[in-house]
Amino acid sequence: MRLLVEGRAALRTAVRGVAQNRMRAFLSILGITIGVATLTAITSITQGLGSSFAQQLAQLGANTLYITSRPWVMRGDWWRYRNRPKITRADADALSRRADLLTAVAPVVFTPADVSYQSEHSLSVDVRGTNEQYIDTTNIHLAEGRFLSPIDVEYERRVAVIGSDLEDRLFHSASPLGAEVAIGGQPFRVIGLLKAQGRAFGRSLDNVVVVPLGAFGRVFGHQRDQAIAVAAPPEKLAQAEEQVIEVLRRARGLQAQQEDTFAINQQAALVRMFQSDTAALFGVGIAVGLITLLVGGIGVMNIMLVAVTERTREIGVRRALGARRRTILMQFLIEASVVTLVGGAIGTTLGMGGAQLFALTTPVPAVATPQAIVLGLVVSATVGVGFGTWPAWRAARLDPIESLRYE
Amino acid sequence: MSSDSPLLQLEGVSRRYEMGGETIWALREVSFQIQRGEFVAIVGASGSGKSTLMNLLGCLDTPSAGTYRLRGRDVRGLSDDALSDLRNREIGFVFQTFQLVPRTSALENVELPLVYRGLPATERHRRALGALDRVGLANRLGHKPNELSGGQCQRVAIARALVTQPSILLADEPTGNLDSVTGREILALFAELHAAGNTIVLVTHEPAIAAQCPRAIRISDGRIIDDGPGPRVARVAA
Numbered sequence: 041m042r043l044l045v046e047g048r049a050a051l052r053t054a055v056r057g058v059a060q061n062r063m064r065a066f067l068s069i070l071g072i073t074i075g076v077a078t079l080t081a082i083t084s085i086t087q088g089l090g091s092s093f094a095q096q097l098a099q100l101g102a103n104t105l106y107i108t109s110r111p112w113v114m115r116g117d118w119w120r121y122r123n124r125p126k127i128t129r130a131d132a133d134a135l136s137r138r139a140d141l142l143t144a145v146a147p148v149v150f151t152p153a154d155v156s157y158q159s160e161h162s163l164s165v166d167v168r169g170t171n172e173q174y175i176d177t178t179n180i181h182l183a184e185g186r187f188l189s190p191i192d193v194e195y196e197r198r199v200a201v202i203g204s205d206l207e208d209r210l211f212h213s214a215s216p217l218g219a220e221v222a223i224g225g226q227p228f229r230v231i232g233l234l235k236a237q238g239r240a241f242g243r244s245l246d247n248v249v250v251v252p253l254g255a256f257g258r259v260f261g262h263q264r265d266q267a268i269a270v271a272a273p274p275e276k277l278a279q280a281e282e283q284v285i286e287v288l289r290r291a292r293g294l295q296a297q298q299e300d301t302f303a304i305n306q307q308a309a310l311v312r313m314f315q316s317d318t319a320a321l322f323g324v325g326i327a328v329g330l331i332t333l334l335v336g337g338i339g340v341m342n343i344m345l346v347a348v349t350e351r352t353r354e355i356g357v358r359r360a361l362g363a364r365r366r367t368i369l370m371q372f373l374i375e376a377s378v379v380t381l382v383g384g385a386i387g388t389t390l391g392m393g394g395a396q397l398f399a400l401t402t403p404v405p406a407v408a409t410p411q412a413i414v415l416g417l418v419v420s421a422t423v424g425v426g427f428g429t430w431p432a433w434r435a436a437r438l439d440p441i442e443s444l445r446y447e
Numbered sequence: 448m449s450s451d452s453p454l455l456q457l458e459g460v461s462r463r464y465e466m467g468g469e470t471i472w473a474l475r476e477v478s479f480q481i482q483r484g485e486f487v488a489i490v491g492a493s494g495s496g497k498s499t500l501m502n503l504l505g506c507l508d509t510p511s512a513g514t515y516r517l518r519g520r521d522v523r524g525l526s527d528d529a530l531s532d533l534r535n536r537e538i539g540f541v542f543q544t545f546q547l548v549p550r551t552s553a554l555e556n557v558e559l560p561l562v563y564r565g566l567p568a569t570e571r572h573r574r575a576l577g578a579l580d581r582v583g584l585a586n587r588l589g590h591k592p593n594e595l596s597g598g599q600c601q602r603v604a605i606a607r608a609l610v611t612q613p614s615i616l617l618a619d620e621p622t623g624n625l626d627s628v629t630g631r632e633i634l635a636l637f638a639e640l641h642a643a644g645n646t647i648v649l650v651t652h653e654p655a656i657a658a659q660c661p662r663a664i665r666i667s668d669g670r671i672i673d674d675g676p677g678p679r680v681a682r683v684a685a
Contacts, residue, residue: 046562060550354549357547358548358563359534361534361540361607362563440507441507441508444507
């Protein structure tokens with residue numbers, strides 16, 4: 041009971057102290073605020089990155105290898121890859137003929153282009169030229185109609201399978217199947233609809249059109265660097281990769297001592313890269329946040345030591361009136377915690393705001409979780425108690441007689 | 448703690464300090480008693496040991512030798528917490544420099560000792576209002592120390608000392624920071640409180656103030672050199 045009464049009185053004194061001395065409070069909580077803001081922002085952004093990346097990766101098949109002229113992940117060594125020949129139809133043909141471990145081989149070319157239907161337009165649609173096997177190398181699914189057939193690909197027919205965004209934007213409620221759309225100004229007949237996939241990295245995954253490779257070439261030109269998506273049974277993925285390397289080296293006539301002139305990418309590598317990148321980002325963010333908190337904590341300790349010195353006589357009076365040592369200790373701990381909690385609350389708000397701003401201005405989403413708020417407040421209260429302990433202990437140890445006489 | 452035993456009883460009380468290897472005896476073999484309801488001045492020049500005596504009487508300090516009994520209870524050997532509780536219950540301090548907690552209203556200052564007793568807010572409030580009314584400041588409840596005159600501050604301090612209904616009011620030079628008119632008013636208030644049955648110990652260096660008290664104890668070089676009716680002790684000193 042007594043402890044509760046004393047605690048409430050200390051809390052009131054602490055809140056009033058912050059309110060009456062705003063400038064000092066502001067300066068002493070600045071470090072805590074910045075530290076907690078950093079921690080909150082980093083946590084939100086990393087969590088957002090994680091969820092968006094998982095979503096993004098879901099559309100790439102898990103058992104798929106992507107052959108490109110330059111690797112997806114280049115770490116300051118782009119110059120090594122700059123003169124590599126493009127991936128061509130010949131490479132894809134070689135894989136189809138000779139790599140017998142592969143269950144699907146799909147050359148893919150991309151370009152953004154406008155797609156229109158009657159008076160409706162859709163700008164910057166992701167147009168992909170590929171073959172009938174493409175659907176087996178990705179996680180896309182057909183909603184209606186059919187996918188490309190070998191005949192469509194063979195005869196370079198002007199047919200298109202469209203994503204759900206296009207369906208919504210160009211056709212409203214009418215069924216698009218059989219309709220004629222213009223892709224890059226050329227007429228294509230819609231033969232299939234893809235299931236919606238959602239968004240990743242701030243972009244829709246459904247603003248897409250898949251057409252036969254040859255038809256793509258006739259509209260957009262044939263001289264394009266391709267990618268080849270190949271699929272293999274999961275248990276044979278490693279062997280399949282060896283085989284792809286062997287087939288492509290032979291097709292490209294590479295000597296034993298020559299480097300590969302192509303790169304094989306896979307989702308797993310991307311995931312690893314992502315994980316190590318976010319772990320590094322997370323680690324750096326946490327470290328910066330903690331160092332700032334340390335500095336902020338020292339600031340709070342300093343302010344509390346000044347407060348104890350300034351209020352020496354008050355401490356003496358309180359002791360004379362019957363405050364025990366632990367009452368004084370508790371009072372200063374509560375004051376330190378109130379200061380850091382105010383800093384933590386402001387920091388959490390700023391951090392979440394910063395993360396939201398980051399999410400709005402970049403493709404990276406941020407997820408504000410209740411855990412981040414709780415973490416921010418718990419961390420700041422801990423800093424208050426941690427760095428407030430020494431000043432509070434000093435206050436509690438003061439001799440009442442000396443304190444009363446202190447000038 | 449029978450009612451006929453003295454409220455305060457000092458027997459052979461000494462207090463020494465070690466300063467740089469040197470032993471200083473601030474009090475030597477001091478013995479006296481104070482009965483319930485007395486109004487006693489402790490008078491002496493600065494350095495006479497009267498502050499040390501006041502700290503001992505107020506349970507802020509304990510004797511190096513001898514015994515100090517407060518309501519029959521020996522304070523030697525009590526823990527810091529026990530001394531804190533004893534001060535809260537038995538002693539009402541009034542200081543020369545008022546020692547009000549700054550930026551805190553008169554009412555809250557008076558409530559403070561009751562906080563350390565663990566009383567709920569409504570009860571603290573009720574008692575603090577009563578104490579402030581007793582010293583004639585019922586109309587200054589919300590004022591902060593910097594909004595009050597010196598005399599009003601000292602009245603708040605007296606209310607704070609009274610609010611716990613202590614065994615003794617212990618006043619250390621209560622008029623030292625006041626002009627003579629206000630000082631006289633404060634002394635009149637003490638006389639009034641004494642008349643109402645409170646036990647008051649007033650520490651002062653001014654014989655003129657001691658002269659207004661029914662009893663005065665004169666202290667010099669850590670020893671009691673006189674103890675008797677205030678006017679006589681003061682006259683001898685002056």
